[in-house]
Amino acid sequence: MFIRILYPLLFLLVSVAHAQAPKEAPKYTKAVLHFKSLFNEGKYDSIFSLFSADMQAQFPIDKTVDFLSATKSVSGKMVSANFESYESSYAIYKAQFERRVYSFYISLNNSQINGLLLQPYMPANLPKLNRNLSKLILPFKGRWTVLWGGDTKELNYHVEVAMQKGAFDFIVTDSTGKSYRTDSKTNQDYYAFGKEILAVCDAQVIMVVDGINDNVPGTVNPLFVTGNTVILKTSKNEFIVYAHFQKHSILVKEGQTVRQGDLLGKCGNSGNSTEPHLHFHMQNVEDMNVATGAKCYFTNIIVDGVKKTESSPIRNERVENQN
Template sequence: MYNPIIVAFPLRGEWYSPNTPGTKIPSHGTDQLGTRYAYDFIQVDWDRAGYPSYRASLPQYLLFGVPLNEYYCWGQEVYAPCDGVVVQAEDDYKERARTNLFSDLANAYKNAHYFDPAKDDVRSVAGNYIIIEYADNIYAALVHLQTGSIQVSVGQTVKKGDFIGRVGHSGNSFAPHLHFQLMDSCDISVANGLPCAFEEYEIFQDGEWKAMTNSIPTNKDRIRFLKYNAENTE
């Protein structure tokens, strides 16, 4: 058993985590690139069969791919999960204009299992990303961000809940999503993952929303976090 580091949920609204340490460890099938305890977050249509993450039809998705703006989460705001200092902020890596299931999955598998930090560009995996130093040897990485969306720069101090970027599809991404992890180094290529839990969020259970504290969502949970919106509409 491990004691996770507690951070704030980095998104607002409803989300689903298909890859989470609440279901399996390593959550992404590998310990490379600091991903042992990493999360992926997407938005889905809970009323459609299969809970798709896009507005298009399944045949279009399989045969032709889907433009990024057809994904529910693309462009959604990302927030700082903790107080800290920005130590890396990369924002010039282009996103592919549309998804392609087979090529994206092949690319994801290749990078997850064969990435060589000695010769490969970490942006081929991370795309556009922000790394925040939270404490000594604790870094938060927010990855695959939308090109041109990053709101912070290296050396900047951020507070928990600050708007820092938008969900994108850059780098090693099977579809627009936020990849989030804590790690022991600011260098993704050599970092070890660190376990983390979220200080508060809700899950939809038995027809109602249930508050969760210092918890780790599973891949069966419908997640919601609205506190930021509530605070700013008072």
């Protein structure tokens, strides 16, 4: 069982669709100003009273108060909110807080709030990256199984999170499909634990995090969700994220240049991970808070026994490099 890897995101979300409008509707102007006033005064119970019945059922007052107070503790008071656009059932604002800037999404059912979403603000001028530009090998030796991968949430829950929408989770399984040898109680019982993780292309190491303990299988460490981590930057400005390395196994340092196939470290179970596996994705900028994920195609790989010149594997496929 895996805990979904969700990078920092603050949200309360329930929504009912309504017709889109070309400009800010007065009811949204009023609602946002009212929210801002109550939030800054710490009147979180009054904000809860503005929620629709569905919203209140999904997010009881204790959870709502915890969410809003935590947001204020991290971000400070809400200074301003400038309308930008509509998306699905939401009006979207650029919300300036004292210490953070967020994209502030709000959905209304008549005058009641039935959806709120706060996520790091993403400027419209960020570079676009739809797929990899560099030729990539798979980031490991031998045959691994795609636990999560593909373009739909049924195949890949990552698609719901912008910065990792093209991500993969890889594990090692036996002929019966199990990822462990006996009782799954220790990391060493998992086939993937300690396996070598490779550079998928020539790149520069721009971030290394090490020293985070590996979890006991079935538990997680949500304080740093990617655990022991390596981020590479290619000459084409692609940013490649590897997560959940084994503690103290990472062999590369920030600023180092690596070549395709170089050993980066060993597969572990650190961070927001319930069993040893590799989380891998590519994004358009270094900062995960504002990044958008890109789809990855690997060159000259074998997918379920069939040689592929280029392939982006999907859930349950077994993959390996051709050489």
